[in-house]
Amino acid sequence: MAESPLVLVHRPPTMKYMDEPLSRYYRILTTHTSSDPLPIFLSRHASSVRAVVSIGRFKIDADFLSHLPSLQLIVCTSVGTDHVDLPECKRRGISVTNAGGAYSEDVADYAVGLLISFLRRIPAADRYVRSGKWAKYGEFQLGIKLSGKRVGILGLGSIGSLIAKRLEPFGCIISYNSTCQKQSIPYLYYPDVVSLAANNDVIILCCALNDQTRHIVNREVMESLGKNGVIINVGRGGLIDEKELVKCLVEGVIGGAGLDAFEKEPGVPAELFGLDNVVLSPHTAIATPGSFNNVVELALGNLKAFFLNQPLVSPVRLD
Amino acid sequence: MEEKSSVSPMVLVHRPPAIDFIDEPLSHSFTLLYTHTSPVPIPHFLSSHAASVRAVVSVGRLPMTAEFISNLPSLEIVVCASVGFDHVDLDECKRRRIAVTNAGNAYGEDVADLAVGLLIGVLRRVPALDRYIRSGQYTRLWDYPFGFKLSKKKVGIVGLGSIGSLVAKRLEPFGCIISYNSRSLKPGVPYLYHTDILSLAADNDVLILCCSLTDETQHIVNREVMETLGKYGVIINIGRGGLMDEKEMVKCLMEGMIWGVGLDVFENEPEVPEELFSLENVVLSPHSAGMTLGSLGNVTEFVLTNLKAFFSDQPLIFPVQLD
Numbered sequence: 001m002a003e004s005p006l007v008l009v010h011r012p013p014t015m016k017y018m019d020e021p022l023s024r025y026y027r028i029l030t031t032h033t034s035s036d037p038l039p040i041f042l043s044r045h046a047s048s049v050r051a052v053v054s055i056g057r058f059k060i061d062a063d064f065l066s067h068l069p070s071l072q073l074i075v076c077t078s079v080g081t082d083h084v085d086l087p088e089c090k091r092r093g094i095s096v097t098n099a100g101g102a103y104s105e106d107v108a109d110y111a112v113g114l115l116i117s118f119l120r121r122i123p124a125a126d127r128y129v130r131s132g133k134w135a136k137y138g139e140f141q142l143g144i145k146l147s148g149k150r151v152g153i154l155g156l157g158s159i160g161s162l163i164a165k166r167l168e169p170f171g172c173i174i175s176y177n178s179t180c181q182k183q184s185i186p187y188l189y190y191p192d193v194v195s196l197a198a199n200n201d202v203i204i205l206c207c208a209l210n211d212q213t214r215h216i217v218n219r220e221v222m223e224s225l226g227k228n229g230v231i232i233n234v235g236r237g238g239l240i241d242e243k244e245l246v247k248c249l250v251e252g253v254i255g256g257a258g259l260d261a262f263e264k265e266p267g268v269p270a271e272l273f274g275l276d277n278v279v280l281s282p283h284t285a286i287a288t289p290g291s292f293n294n295v296v297e298l299a300l301g302n303l304k305a306f307f308l309n310q311p312l313v314s315p316v317r318l319d
Numbered sequence: 320m321e322e323k324s325s326v327s328p329m330v331l332v333h334r335p336p337a338i339d340f341i342d343e344p345l346s347h348s349f350t351l352l353y354t355h356t357s358p359v360p361i362p363h364f365l366s367s368h369a370a371s372v373r374a375v376v377s378v379g380r381l382p383m384t385a386e387f388i389s390n391l392p393s394l395e396i397v398v399c400a401s402v403g404f405d406h407v408d409l410d411e412c413k414r415r416r417i418a419v420t421n422a423g424n425a426y427g428e429d430v431a432d433l434a435v436g437l438l439i440g441v442l443r444r445v446p447a448l449d450r451y452i453r454s455g456q457y458t459r460l461w462d463y464p465f466g467f468k469l470s471k472k473k474v475g476i477v478g479l480g481s482i483g484s485l486v487a488k489r490l491e492p493f494g495c496i497i498s499y500n501s502r503s504l505k506p507g508v509p510y511l512y513h514t515d516i517l518s519l520a521a522d523n524d525v526l527i528l529c530c531s532l533t534d535e536t537q538h539i540v541n542r543e544v545m546e547t548l549g550k551y552g553v554i555i556n557i558g559r560g561g562l563m564d565e566k567e568m569v570k571c572l573m574e575g576m577i578w579g580v581g582l583d584v585f586e587n588e589p590e591v592p593e594e595l596f597s598l599e600n601v602v603l604s605p606h607s608a609g610m611t612l613g614s615l616g617n618v619t620e621f622v623l624t625n626l627k628a629f630f631s632d633q634p635l636i637f638p639v640q641l642d
Contacts (some may be wrong), residue, residue, distance in 0.1 A: 113439030123446035128604040145613040290468040
């Protein structure tokens with residue numbers, strides 16, 4: 001019987017959830033366990049490797065790829081592929097798969113949770129009660145109604161559409177900006193982020209991070225959103241100019257934010273810790289046991305298809 | 320036909336000192352008397368100043384006891400600036416033929432929104448993780464206990480009235496599976512009906528308490544219900560604290576008999592059992608459910624409408640049944 005294929009796992013030491021499922025079907029090699037510098041390790045041990053599983057956001061750049069001459073597939077457990085040099089993959093004929101819709105529901109649920117938590121001040125009120133202030137000082141400050149709020153979704157892909165569906169019963173008025181504008185979409189379209197921000201009370205970021213969208217939410221967009229405006233980010237930290245965001249929050253240029261992503265996770269700007277007009281979240285939108293199971297299934301499905309020369313389950317476009 | 324009085328009618332406002340949103344709007348049309356500014360004990364104040372008062376506006380949850388009402392011989396209507404009216408002695412009102420109105424659907428949406436916010440807050444650990452970051456513990460990705468998916472969660476709504484229905488409608492797109500228990504089955508409603516709360520608890524992972532507090536519903540969530548709900552169970556209470564046996568709830572949480580709770584109401588507000596402060600799967604809210612600017616505006620509008628209707632012998636809106 002042929003030996004099971006060798007799969008390289010490129011992951012941070014703490015993210016072990018794929019190891020056992022993978023080892024049921026494959027021999028695995030992990031990049032982080034070797035004391036050799038990465039290029040040496042790869043040259044020595046991974047020259048025959050045809051598939052890499054990428055967990056977390058360790059860079060897979062041209063240099064990394066140059067040490068894997070047999071590589072034909074990169075399986076990402078994230079939806080985002082901004083850590084992978086896609087043009088280089090295309091050039092080398094390497095396919096890339098991502099987590100597809102495995103997380104979409106959970107991210108959409110979380111985005112709505114962040115919005116309600118912000119408008120109705122749920123974490124701040126919880127702090128107020130736990131610190132004994134309710135008993136001592138009485139009524140907490142008023143929250144903000146959801147009904148009638150204009151919500152602009154940046155990126156109406158699978159996650160954005162699910163967010164829109166969830167917000168409808170709350171009486172929110174949905175509009176969007178996206179790379180795809182379809183006639184069939186029942187929401188108002190805005191041609192750019194600034195006009196989306198100008199015409200909404202809330203913007204929710206759920207688009208991919210790439211060269212076009214890096215820092216797409218900048219000072220101009222935030223000033224356009226205005227002093228009662230709210231930003232919810234369940235995409236990538238890099239979508240927002242974080243330095244400017246902190247200034248805008250501290251100075252009241254925008255009303256507040258619900259942030260699940262930051263530019264340099266797990267780093268969160270300390271200026272935010274003392275603010276009541278922000279809800280902070282440690283990249284949790286995807287973190288339910290169910291989502292991780294989905295991702296494991298999807299990763300295994302892509303690997304199986306690859307090794308059987310069948311169509312991949314969740315391929316990413318490389319251009 | 321009565322002559323129109325040239326002085327605007329007198330209305331007694333019975334409210335906590337800090338909750339003053341209704342004063343200015345009412346003052347345009349009515350002469351206001353306040354219980355909380357009285358320098359003398361309230362019964363004395365009422366006897367000397369409020370003998371001719373026909374209408375009281377009840378704000379916050381200050382009790383209107385039989386004793387209080389007995390000091391208002393001319394009282395004909397209690398207009399509650401809240402949806403809840405369990406703080407008003409309805410038997411005494413019935414005996415004296417005093418009409419009672421509440422705020423109807425003034426903030427039903429807000430309450431439903433908060434119920435969903437609390438549920439996501441508990442299941443997905445939103446306030447707990449915000450705390451985790453602010454305390455400087457966020458040094459590694461996904462290095463904390465995860466929450467639960469909402470999709471396919473079985474949610475049992477206790478009391479499918481206007482608020483319960485709004486909660487159900489909001490949870491549908493999340494993929495929750497809704498069932499309910501109510502005084503009676505609601506025809507045409509697409510959710511499974513359970514005849515009692517125990518079978519609702521047995522069949523669900525989440526209970527959301529949306530019913531009013533009455534003699535029948537006092538402590539309707541007791542130890543047996545919580546044990547039946549089970550160790551992954553979550554209870555969201557946006558009704559009244561008295562719906563839950565609070566002491567037993569604290570024990571059940573500490574013993575791991577249920578997983579977590581999201582509470583906007585407590586048996587003895589603003590007192591909150593201190594044991595809850597150190598629990599991670601608990602979200603605490605200071606009776607905020609109706610507290611948005613928009614909702615207070617609605618409440619004010621309904622109070623004004625009922626006062627004007629009363630003083631011009633017109634039909635009232637949102638009258639409370641007194642039997």
